[in-house]
Amino acid sequence: MGIENQTSLTSVLGVKAASGYLGIKRDEVPDAALFAIPHPGAYAGVFTQNQFKSACVESSLDRLHAGKSIQAVLITSGNANAGTGLQGRADTEMLAAATAEQIGCKADEVIVLHTGVIGVPLHAEKLLPKIPALVSALSASSEAGAKAAEAMRTTDTFSKASRRQVHAGDDAFTIAGVAKGAGMIHPRLATMLSVLVTDLDIPQEALQKALQTAVSTTFNAISVDGDTSPNDSVILLSTGEKQLKDSGNISVFQDALTEVCEDLAKMIVKDGEGATKFIEVEVTGAETFTDAETVAVTVVTSPLVKTAFFGEDFNPGRIVSAVGRSGAKMDWEKVSVKIGDILVFKDEVFAVVDQDSAQAVMKADTLHVAIKIGNGEHRSRYFTSDLTYDYVRINSEYTT
Amino acid sequence: MGIENQTSLTSVLGVKAASGYLGIKRDEVPDAALFAIPHPGAYAGVFTQNQFKSACVESSLDRLHAGKSIQAVLITSGNANAGTGLQGRADTEMLAAATAEQIGCKADEVIVLHTGVIGVPLHAEKLLPKIPALVSALSASSEAGAKAAEAMRTTDTFSKASRRQVHAGDDAFTIAGVAKGAGMIHPRLATMLSVLVTDLDIPQEALQKALQTAVSTTFNAISVDGDTSPNDSVILLSTGEKQLKDSGNISVFQDALTEVCEDLAKMIVKDGEGATKFIEVEVTGAETFTDAETVAVTVVTSPLVKTAFFGEDFNPGRIVSAVGRSGAKMDWEKVSVKIGDILVFKDEVFAVVDQDSAQAVMKADTLHVAIKIGNGEHRSRYFTSDLTYDYVRINSEYTT
Numbered sequence: 001m002g003i004e005n006q007t008s009l010t011s012v013l014g015v016k017a018a019s020g021y022l023g024i025k026r027d028e029v030p031d032a033a034l035f036a037i038p039h040p041g042a043y044a045g046v047f048t049q050n051q052f053k054s055a056c057v058e059s060s061l062d063r064l065h066a067g068k069s070i071q072a073v074l075i076t077s078g079n080a081n082a083g084t085g086l087q088g089r090a091d092t093e094m095l096a097a098a099t100a101e102q103i104g105c106k107a108d109e110v111i112v113l114h115t116g117v118i119g120v121p122l123h124a125e126k127l128l129p130k131i132p133a134l135v136s137a138l139s140a141s142s143e144a145g146a147k148a149a150e151a152m153r154t155t156d157t158f159s160k161a162s163r164r165q166v167h168a169g170d171d172a173f174t175i176a177g178v179a180k181g182a183g184m185i186h187p188r189l190a191t192m193l194s195v196l197v198t199d200l201d202i203p204q205e206a207l208q209k210a211l212q213t214a215v216s217t218t219f220n221a222i223s224v225d226g227d228t229s230p231n232d233s234v235i236l237l238s239t240g241e242k243q244l245k246d247s248g249n250i251s252v253f254q255d256a257l258t259e260v261c262e263d264l265a266k267m268i269v270k271d272g273e274g275a276t277k278f279i280e281v282e283v284t285g286a287e288t289f290t291d292a293e294t295v296a297v298t299v300v301t302s303p304l305v306k307t308a309f310f311g312e313d314f315n316p317g318r319i320v321s322a323v324g325r326s327g328a329k330m331d332w333e334k335v336s337v338k339i340g341d342i343l344v345f346k347d348e349v350f351a352v353v354d355q356d357s358a359q360a361v362m363k364a365d366t367l368h369v370a371i372k373i374g375n376g377e378h379r380s381r382y383f384t385s386d387l388t389y390d391y392v393r394i395n396s397e398y399t400t
Numbered sequence: 401m402g403i404e405n406q407t408s409l410t411s412v413l414g415v416k417a418a419s420g421y422l423g424i425k426r427d428e429v430p431d432a433a434l435f436a437i438p439h440p441g442a443y444a445g446v447f448t449q450n451q452f453k454s455a456c457v458e459s460s461l462d463r464l465h466a467g468k469s470i471q472a473v474l475i476t477s478g479n480a481n482a483g484t485g486l487q488g489r490a491d492t493e494m495l496a497a498a499t500a501e502q503i504g505c506k507a508d509e510v511i512v513l514h515t516g517v518i519g520v521p522l523h524a525e526k527l528l529p530k531i532p533a534l535v536s537a538l539s540a541s542s543e544a545g546a547k548a549a550e551a552m553r554t555t556d557t558f559s560k561a562s563r564r565q566v567h568a569g570d571d572a573f574t575i576a577g578v579a580k581g582a583g584m585i586h587p588r589l590a591t592m593l594s595v596l597v598t599d600l601d602i603p604q605e606a607l608q609k610a611l612q613t614a615v616s617t618t619f620n621a622i623s624v625d626g627d628t629s630p631n632d633s634v635i636l637l638s639t640g641e642k643q644l645k646d647s648g649n650i651s652v653f654q655d656a657l658t659e660v661c662e663d664l665a666k667m668i669v670k671d672g673e674g675a676t677k678f679i680e681v682e683v684t685g686a687e688t689f690t691d692a693e694t695v696a697v698t699v700v701t702s703p704l705v706k707t708a709f710f711g712e713d714f715n716p717g718r719i720v721s722a723v724g725r726s727g728a729k730m731d732w733e734k735v736s737v738k739i740g741d742i743l744v745f746k747d748e749v750f751a752v753v754d755q756d757s758a759q760a761v762m763k764a765d766t767l768h769v770a771i772k773i774g775n776g777e778h779r780s781r782y783f784t785s786d787l788t789y790d791y792v793r794i795n796s797e798y799t800t
Contacts, residue, residue: 051732052724083720085749118717119750230721303703303787304795311796317518320483321630324452332451349485350519387703389792395704396711396788 007163010145012176012197014038014239017144018137019151022127024078024116030151033075034099034134035195040069040109041238042204044211046219048232055081055088056114057233059096063108067204070237071105073195074134075113075152076127077180080191082230083119091124098128102135113233115180115191149178152193156181156271162263164256170245173200175256179264181271191231194219194264199241200253210254211236218261222269222383223300234261269383274390277309278366284379285372291328292380295373298326299382306387309367314358316344323371331374338370407563410545412576412597414438414639417544418537419551422527424478424516430551433475434499434534435595440469440509441638442604444611446619448632455481455488456514457633459496463508467604470637471505473595475552476527477580479516480591482630491524498528502535513633515580515591549578552593556581556671562663564656570645573600575656579664581671591631594619594664599641600653610654611636618661622669622783623700634661669783674790677709678766684779685772691728692780695773698726699782706787709767714758716744723771730773738770 009015018034025031045064047057063070074095081088092114097107114122138144149159163176177196202210215234236257244250270278281299286292299305302322308315319337323330337345340361344351361367409415418434425431445464447457463470474495481488492514497507514522538544549559563576577596602610615634636657644650670678681699686692699705702722708715719737723730737745740761744751761767 048725049727050721050724051730052720080717083717083745083748083750085747118721119745230724303791307792307795310792313796317480317483320452321450321518324450324630325448327449330451345483345519347485348483350483387792388796389789391703392707392710392787392789392792395707396713 007161007176008142008145008149008178009035009176009195009197010140010142011163012174012199012239013241014140014199015145015197016138016140017148018134018139019148020130020134020137022076022130022134024076024122024127031076031078032134033148033151034072034138035148035197036072036103036138037197037237037239040071040105041240042202042207043068043070043111044204044208044236046211046215046234048230050230052082052230054114054231055084055092056112057231058089059092060111060113060233060235063111066108068108070111071109072099072103073111073113073235073237074099075115075193075195077115077152079114079116079120079122080118080229080231081114081122084121087121091122094124094128095131098131099135102132111235113193113231113235115193115231118230152178152180158271160264160267160271162260164260166252166256168246168249168252171249171252173198173242173253175253175260177260177264179268181268191229192219192268193231194234196234196236196257196260197239198236198253198257199239201240201243202238202253206250207236207238210257213254214258214261217381218258218265221381222265223297266383269385272385273394274388275385276388277386279309279369279384279386280367280381281369281371281384282379282381283371283373285334285374285376286378286380287329287374287376289378289380291330291373291376292378294328295323295326295330295371296380296382298322299369299371300384303387306384309362310386310388312359312362314339314353314362316350319369319371320345323373328373334372334374336372340364340368407561407576408542408545408549408578409435409576409595409597410540410542411563412574412599412639413641414540414599415545415597416538416540417548418534418539419548420530420534420537422476422530422534424476424527431476431478432534433548433551434472434538435548435597436472436503436538437597437637437639439640440471440505441640442602442607443468443470443511444604444608444636446611446615446634448630450630450632452482452630454514454631455484455492456512457631458489459492460511460513460633460635463511466508468508470511471509472499472503473511473513473635473637474499475513475515475593475595477515477552479514479520479522480518480629480631481514481522483519484521487521491522494524494528495531498531499535502532511635513593513631513635515593515631518630552578552580558671560664560667560671562660564660566652566656568646568649568652571642571649571652573598573642573653575660577660577664579668581668591629592619592668593631594634596634596636596657596660597639598636598653598657599639601640601643602638602653606650607636607638610657613654614658614661617781618658618665621781622665623697666783669785672785673794674788675785676788677786679709679769679784679786680767680781681769681771681784682779682781683771683773685734685774685776686778686780687729687774687776689778689780691730691773691776692778694728695723695726695730695771696780696782698722699769699771700784703787706784709762710786710788712759712762714739714753714762716750719769719771720745723773728773731775734772734774736772740764740768
């Protein structure tokens with residue numbers, strides 16, 4: 001995938017980045033990342049579907065619904081500012097206002113995203129004195145971009161960035177994105193966050209539609225443990241630098257945006273807590289998309305399936321069992337399952353597979369499971385990781 | 401709970417039991433249990449909702465739908481006879497016919513249940529020579545009853561039996577049940593099985609209704625890992641010995657049946673793979689039962705919630721997060737959560753809980769989580785265990 005410094009957001013013309021310490025964490029490691037574009041630009045966002053929402057998601061949704069343009073995104077880590085009531089919302093807006101004042105834009109032209117411990121007051125007033133230094137540090141250098149992507153990291157084992165530079169006929173544009181993982185390395189720390197920027201000038205409504213399309217098959221198709229944080233957010237800004245000359249190229253933009261999102265989503269799964277395997281589950285032949293998705297989700301969230309992959313145990317019975325209990329509408333007589341190239345189940349009977357072939361397919365770091373549930377035309381693809389000792393260790397240790 | 405030998409099925413007058421080795425397992429440990437009543441009696445059954453069904457579930461369902469009376473239940477372990485096609489169904493029927501011949505009843509008056517490896521041919525013809533000895537061993541002794549309950553065990557760490565002897569006015573009757581757990585100690589081994597017998601004479605239709613009612617809040621309200629086997633079965637037979645004198649006492653029977661099922665269901669959870677905690681999750685205030693159940697299921701299947709309980713980590717954020725993402729209809733402003741006696745979340749804000757109280761509640765072996773999601777009158781209660789290193793070890797080890 002090639003994650004390099006120059007794939008961070010500063011690789012898009014005009015984007016500046018900074019990182020620093022606001023005072024949320026105890027150990028003075030960077031707990032803030034800031035990304036800014038030259039002028040307020042079109043803003044699209046997709047957020048957690050959890051009814052339990054962080055103050056920052058509520059704040060970001062308000063700006064989205066009001067059709068605001070956005071000039072900067074501030075990301076803080078160490079405290080999720082979730083389950084903190086009205087004071088929590090005030091804390092988020094205080095940080096937005098302080099950042100906006102230094103940048104020279106309006107408070108509602110700044111997005112604030114939080115990640116960290118749930119249910120603990122943020123006390124934003126204690127963080128405000130450090131905002132001017134953070135804004136002053138904004139730089140268009142690739143080093144600043146890389147450091148800001150690093151500062152988002154917190155619970156990830158590697159920083160995540162991806163970029164596409166597209167040339168299509170007379171059009172040339174760039175999409176870049178950074179992300180932090182869904183893994184919850186520390187108890188009570190959670191959240192998947194991603195910030196994307198493009199230089200292509202796209203109106204807000206079209207930008208929002210493009211982001212929703214991209215997210216549906218990428219960030220919304222990954223599962224480390226099936227849990228969803230109150231803070232999950234994907235933000236896309238447009239600097240508006242490049243005008244689209246050939247309107248037909250909007251589909252090229254859509255494809256590139258989806259690719260960047262897929263890169264980042266896959267990195268998040270590969271960096272899932274304790275993960276040793278990357279597993280792609282593809283369901284085809286469904287009568288509706290919902291049926292296809294239900295089967296895929298049931299398989300990728302099955303602890304029995306995930307522990308079998310960790311143990312490299314060739315165990316088609318667990319996959320077929322998960323398919324059967326998914327509740328999706330399917331034509332059971334037509335259900336077939338492949339692990340890698342091996343057909344393991346068809347016509348209601350398991351195939352006889354010799355042990356060498358079975359072990360060979362399970363040894364791989366990346367596995368593909370193909371499930372056909374009938375003759376319908378709908379499909380769904382999900383990415384997940386295995387369930388390991390380290391997952392249990394990471395999530396059961398009491399560290400606070 | 402008091403599990404004693406005399407709580408096995410032979411504690412009901414006329415019930416005989418036997419256990420033995422048919423040749424399914426390699427190491428000559430008992431792999432068969434047999435329970436028989438004096439004459440074919442009313443039969444009720446509740447089976448896996450998995451679309452992937454073992455041959456034995458299909459066979460048992462056929463007898464149920466045909467309104468057959470049943471005289472004996474044969475349980476074999478080591479092979480689930482699932483995903484084995486038409487030959488699998490023939491294998492099940494061959495065992496039923498051979499058992500019936502020895503007992504002196506019809507083939508469709510015998511239920512056969514299997515548990516074990518999925519997708520491997522059973523080769524019943526090799527097992528038939530041992531059936532006469534098994535039937536000959538049938539005995540009404542409490543020792544035979546206890547040994548048969550032991551023989552069902554296979555993957556459980558203790559055998560599971562429960563009984564209620566009821567005296568209500570002029571009526572006196574008994575309900576006894578045995579079960580094996582849902583835990584899947586060995587890879588590819590699965591299945592929750594339970595056989596219950598009562599001496600009360602109850603017509604088939606009423607018996608079926610009573611069993612469904614009892615199962616809905618007991619066996620169907622437990623979750624070790626959210627997976628459901630193709631073989632899960634609960635069977636209830638009536639010997640018809642005792643006539644109900646006061647028809648109003650049918651509700652007493654219902655309560656006693658539910659209690660026996662709840663005893664067995666709780667034992668299964670406590671014996672869940674690697675379990676160190678027993679967790680009861682009660683959801684109240686829902687507008688519909690489905691909403692209540694959706695919240696309960698989401699919480700008891702959340703790996704983050706279950707690892708936190710294993711680590712004795714006081715982590716209300718994970719519970720509230722699971723409630724929020726459940727998708728159930730709820731009144732978020734009215735959601736409240738208690739762990740034990742501690743109110744941890746109310747009015748969208750987490751309570752401040754001192755560390756001593758938090759640790760005290762998490763140290764307990766049995767925990768109660770109460771979740772109120774509004775002012776509706778529907779409720780749901782689920783039982784689960786924690787997610788531990790041993791769960792991962794047990795389910796990832798390659799032992800075949």
